[in-house]
Amino acid sequence: MIEMKNVSKAFNRLNAVENVDLSIERGSIYGLIGSNGAGKTTLIKLLAGIYLQDRGSVTIDGEPVYENLSLKERMFYIPDQPYFLPQYNTKQMAQFYKSIYPTWNEERFQTLVAWFELDIKKKIHTFSKGWQRQAAFILALSTKPDILILDEPMDGLDPVVRKKVKNILIQDVADRKMTILISSHNLRELEDICDHIGIIHKGKILIEKELDELKSDVHKVQVAYKNEVPKQLLNKLSVLHTEKRGSVLLCIIRGREEEITELICKSNPVIFDLLPLTLEEIFIYEMGDIGYAIENIIVE
Numbered sequence: 001m002i003e004m005k006n007v008s009k010a011f012n013r014l015n016a017v018e019n020v021d022l023s024i025e026r027g028s029i030y031g032l033i034g035s036n037g038a039g040k041t042t043l044i045k046l047l048a049g050i051y052l053q054d055r056g057s058v059t060i061d062g063e064p065v066y067e068n069l070s071l072k073e074r075m076f077y078i079p080d081q082p083y084f085l086p087q088y089n090t091k092q093m094a095q096f097y098k099s100i101y102p103t104w105n106e107e108r109f110q111t112l113v114a115w116f117e118l119d120i121k122k123k124i125h126t127f128s129k130g131w132q133r134q135a136a137f138i139l140a141l142s143t144k145p146d147i148l149i150l151d152e153p154m155d156g157l158d159p160v161v162r163k164k165v166k167n168i169l170i171q172d173v174a175d176r177k178m179t180i181l182i183s184s185h186n187l188r189e190l191e192d193i194c195d196h197i198g199i200i201h202k203g204k205i206l207i208e209k210e211l212d213e214l215k216s217d218v219h220k221v222q223v224a225y226k227n228e229v230p231k232q233l234l235n236k237l238s239v240l241h242t243e244k245r246g247s248v249l250l251c252i253i254r255g256r257e258e259e260i261t262e263l264i265c266k267s268n269p270v271i272f273d274l275l276p277l278t279l280e281e282i283f284i285y286e287m288g289d290i291g292y293a294i295e296n297i298i299v300e
């Protein structure tokens with residue numbers, strides 16, 4: 001289990017990460033989302049043992065992560081711009097990782113190279129952005145890590161390769177309980193594979209929940225009445241956003257589906273629909289609720 005307890009990290013008095021508590025169970029796929037500059041990369045680097053926290057503790061299975069070689073042998077971090085040794089090709093990078101990861105699996109490497117049809121003798125810096133990322137995935141997954149940390153992992157990958165990558169990730173989680181932490185702005189992508197979501201804003205974790213629970217917490221409601229919308233009704237509900245569309249009122253409401261349905265049905269609407277929200281919509285409205293407003297959003 002990955003755990004952060006009361007972790008803070010500042011750069012020149014700017015709190016990039018502040019009093020963060022976070023836990024990620026083994027075999028879980030955890031999606032970290034947040035606005036630009038929210039602190040995602042800093043948090044990831046703390047978890048990967050690259051940065052040392054100013055306060056609090058960062059542990060994996062109870063052991064501190066920073067400069068912990070035996071823990072680092074069990075994890076692989078692919079940054080938003082994958083790093084390769086200068087002038088190296090994928091075959092040479094494979095030799096390099098083989099020398100530092102005792103878990104390196106040559107058979108896996110060969111299988112993945114064949115599957116992605118990657119030219120392992122071509123210098124990596126001459127690859128396109130997407131091919132470089134594929135090389136990074138092949139190398140990472142050949143180390144058979146217990147923990148895989150990914151910053152914007154699908155950036156530059158075409159839809160077919162994305163699908164391939166997602167399939168392998170899910171397979172590794174299912175087969176050997178690999179744990180994945182993904183930071184991304186692509187919420188649709190996260191929605192496909194994550195089971196837990198953490199929302200970070202200005203260095204603080206605002207929400208940390210199972211994706212299913214998060215989705216069952218916020219709803220899109222469309223209502224219409226013969227006359228005016230009953231004001232008392234809206235006061236009784238936790239409304240994050242309203243928008244008038246002709247005679248129909250669209251509301252984003254936080255709360256349990258049954259309670260919302262019961263309250264609205266009692267007010268005798270002529271139209272009433274309760275629809276699920278996408279992760280993207282939940283993020284936008286939750287952020288709007290804390291003042292990070294995105295004006296005039298149209299929810300289709």
Ligand SMILES: Nc1ncnc2c1ncn2[C@@H]1O[C@H](COP(=O)(O)OP(=O)(O)OP(=O)(O)O)[C@@H](O)[C@H]1O
Binds near residue numbers: 016034036037039
């Ligand atoms: N090495 C550093 N030196 C100084 N300030 C830094 C450093 N790294 C991050 N910061 C600051 O810490 C804050 C959080 O940055 P971070 O890169 O963690 O955000 P992020 O959520 O990953 O952003 P984005 O989505 O834009 O990539 C920002 O205000 C950033 O300017």
